[in-house]
Amino acid sequence: xxxxxxxxxxxxxxxxxxxxxxxxxxxxxxxxxxxxxxxxxxxxxxxxxxxxxxxxxxxxxxxxxxxxxxxxxxxxxxxxxxxxxxxxxxxxxxxxxxxxxxxxxxxxxxxxxxxxxxxxxxxxxxxxxxxxxxxxxxxxxxxxxxxxxx
Numbered sequence: 001x002x003x004x005x006x007x008x009x010x011x012x013x014x015x016x017x018x019x020x021x022x023x024x025x026x027x028x029x030x031x032x033x034x035x036x037x038x039x040x041x042x043x044x045x046x047x048x049x050x051x052x053x054x055x056x057x058x059x060x061x062x063x064x065x066x067x068x069x070x071x072x073x074x075x076x077x078x079x080x081x082x083x084x085x086x087x088x089x090x091x092x093x094x095x096x097x098x099x100x101x102x103x104x105x106x107x108x109x110x111x112x113x114x115x116x117x118x119x120x121x122x123x124x125x126x127x128x129x130x131x132x133x134x135x136x137x138x139x140x141x142x143x144x145x146x147x148x149x150x
Contacts, residue, residue, distance in 0.1 A: 007120040011079075014124040018055045018077055018131040025075075025135040026057030036062050036146040037073075051081040055131075061094065061146060071095040073144055075110070075137065077130045079123060082116070086123035089114040090130035092137055094144050109143050110134065 019041075026039045037059040056076025075092035090112035096105050112130050117123050142148070 010124055011120060014127045015053060015055055015079070018127055021131050021135050022055060022057045022075070026059070028138075029057075029059070029141050032148050033141045033146045034149040037141060038062065052078055054078045056134075059141065061144065071097075073141065073146075075134045075140060077127055077134065079127060085116040085118050086120070086126075087114050087116045088123060088126035088130060090134050092134055092140055109140065110137055 023041050026041055030037055030039045040058045040060070054076050055078075056074060058072055058074035058076075061071040061073055071094055073092075073094035075090075077088065077090045080087040080089075090110070091108060092110040093106050093108040096107050110133075112133065115126055117126065
């Protein structure tokens with residue numbers, strides 16, 4: 001394996017580890033809030049102007065103030081390749097309570113800054129750090145008012 005392949009392999013390992021951590025986090029959140037959420041797991045390679053990969057967990061929030069409509073809540077880490085740099089970002093949030101009431105359609109509860117790095121080791125370190133920080137946010141669904149399972 002040459003250096004480029006080894007770097008690509010390291011990035012794949014970091015993204016796969018992040019997916020596993022978000023799966024464990026999502027399951028634990030579901031286990032403590034079963035009556036209020038349906039989890040959706042996975043990673044995404046979304047169509048975009050620039051190459052991007054997103055890993056995380058999202059939840060359909062059941063019931064609530066949107067008159068029968070489901071809200072989506074999501075916590076995720078993204079890696080974008082932009083101008084020869086890796087740009088890593090992280091967020092935890094949900095659809096706004098009432099569409100049109102908020103300045104933005106998304107309610108951020110945690111927003112980790114976009115950080116651009118040129119080297120793969122820095123990118124992998126940021127993925128791991130942001131994943132750990134977001135998966136450590138155990139009050140995420142509580143902060144959105146999702147009732148705990150009794």
